Amino acid sequence: MARVAVVGSSNTDLIVKVPRLPQPGQTVLGGEFFQAAGGKGANQAVAAARLGGEVAFVARLGNDIFGDNALESLRSDGVIVDWVRRDPNRASGIALIMVDAAGENMIAVASGANARLTASDLEDCRAAFTSAKVVLVQLEIPLEAVERAAESAREIGARFILNPAPAQDLPPSLWEKVDVLTPNEHEASRLSGLEVRDVGSAERAAERLREAGTRCVIVTLGEVGAWLADDEGGVLLKAPKVQALDTTAAGDAFNGALAFGLAQGYTLRKAARLACYVGAFSVTRMGAQPSLPRWSELTAYFGEDLPV
Numbered sequence: 001m002a003r004v005a006v007v008g009s010s011n012t013d014l015i016v017k018v019p020r021l022p023q024p025g026q027t028v029l030g031g032e033f034f035q036a037a038g039g040k041g042a043n044q045a046v047a048a049a050r051l052g053g054e055v056a057f058v059a060r061l062g063n064d065i066f067g068d069n070a071l072e073s074l075r076s077d078g079v080i081v082d083w084v085r086r087d088p089n090r091a092s093g094i095a096l097i098m099v100d101a102a103g104e105n106m107i108a109v110a111s112g113a114n115a116r117l118t119a120s121d122l123e124d125c126r127a128a129f130t131s132a133k134v135v136l137v138q139l140e141i142p143l144e145a146v147e148r149a150a151e152s153a154r155e156i157g158a159r160f161i162l163n164p165a166p167a168q169d170l171p172p173s174l175w176e177k178v179d180v181l182t183p184n185e186h187e188a189s190r191l192s193g194l195e196v197r198d199v200g201s202a203e204r205a206a207e208r209l210r211e212a213g214t215r216c217v218i219v220t221l222g223e224v225g226a227w228l229a230d231d232e233g234g235v236l237l238k239a240p241k242v243q244a245l246d247t248t249a250a251g252d253a254f255n256g257a258l259a260f261g262l263a264q265g266y267t268l269r270k271a272a273r274l275a276c277y278v279g280a281f282s283v284t285r286m287g288a289q290p291s292l293p294r295w296s297e298l299t300a301y302f303g304e305d306l307p308v
Helices: 040-050 064-075 112-118 120-125 143-156 186-194 199-211 250-263 266-282 293-304
Strands: 003-007 011-017 035-037 054-062 078-085 094-099 105-110 132-135 159-162 214-221 223-230 233-238
Touching: 003 040, 003 143, 003 293, 011 064, 035 040, 035 064, 040 054, 040 064, 040 132, 054 064, 054 112, 054 120, 064 078, 064 186, 078 112, 094 112, 094 159, 120 143, 120 214, 132 143, 132 233, 132 250, 143 159, 159 250, 186 199, 199 214, 199 223, 199 233, 214 250, 214 266, 233 266, 266 293
Parallel strands: 003 054, 003 132, 011 094, 054 078, 132 159
Antiparallel strands: 011 035, 094 105, 214 223, 223 233
16 A cells, blocks of 8 residues: 655644633633644644555654553554654653634644654654655654655655644755645745735745745645645635534644545645545544544545545
8 A cells, every 4th residue: 555654743632622712811711621642743644544544653752651642542543653762851742722612723832752853863764764655744843854854755756745834934955855835824924925815815825935946835725725736737626614613633634635645646636635625524523633534434424525
């Protein structure tokens, strides 16, 4: 089976549902609290694995109970964790998340061991990339690890997807190594210098980002869908209408599904259309990894509308 290599973060999410997100200095009495597996890298690995992909994960966890639970959770979803390192000097990553009644969220992350993933670690984990057709990375790990992952992808002829989240400036040397860049509106605004607020501004930002050297840009636009721009031109990929409950891992669901589709041999547009549906499904359930669908759940929910 085609293989996806995901390099990235793993966190434990501590989540509180609140009627509204608090203003600075304000306390909002919420309701339900729960704990779930998260972290952009782990979320994306699980998203691809639950759809049926063979997924290898490269990451760092602390040598603590949160790390133990994260590893067990990843294994239970079929993710290959042979290249997940345990760090005796740092705690596992933690994310504090508030979700309001409309499904919008605020997130603060303590990176912990994620911040110690190095280029040297990736050198030691070269076997994780051996049969990969797609390498997927985010920005909750140091840039040196991101750049080494990009180089590893190029060395084996794999497609390199960079989800530039959370947003930060990228070194010029990285741009030309990115096959597919997948920012949301906020990240596209930061990287392009243009305010992205609708489809038209997403189109302009995508073209500016392509001028920086990236081959393809997909700007995710929430409930609208995604704007895809590559050498064939630009197209709006519409998202299906759903009732949003929690948007926490929608971007991760999208990226994991995109990587899965490309690894299966889908065209870029077909893989991105599938990703829009997987992202939409994820917002109908609470939590990060708990919201990610298995293929059977996806087909049961969307039926013949699913673009496969």
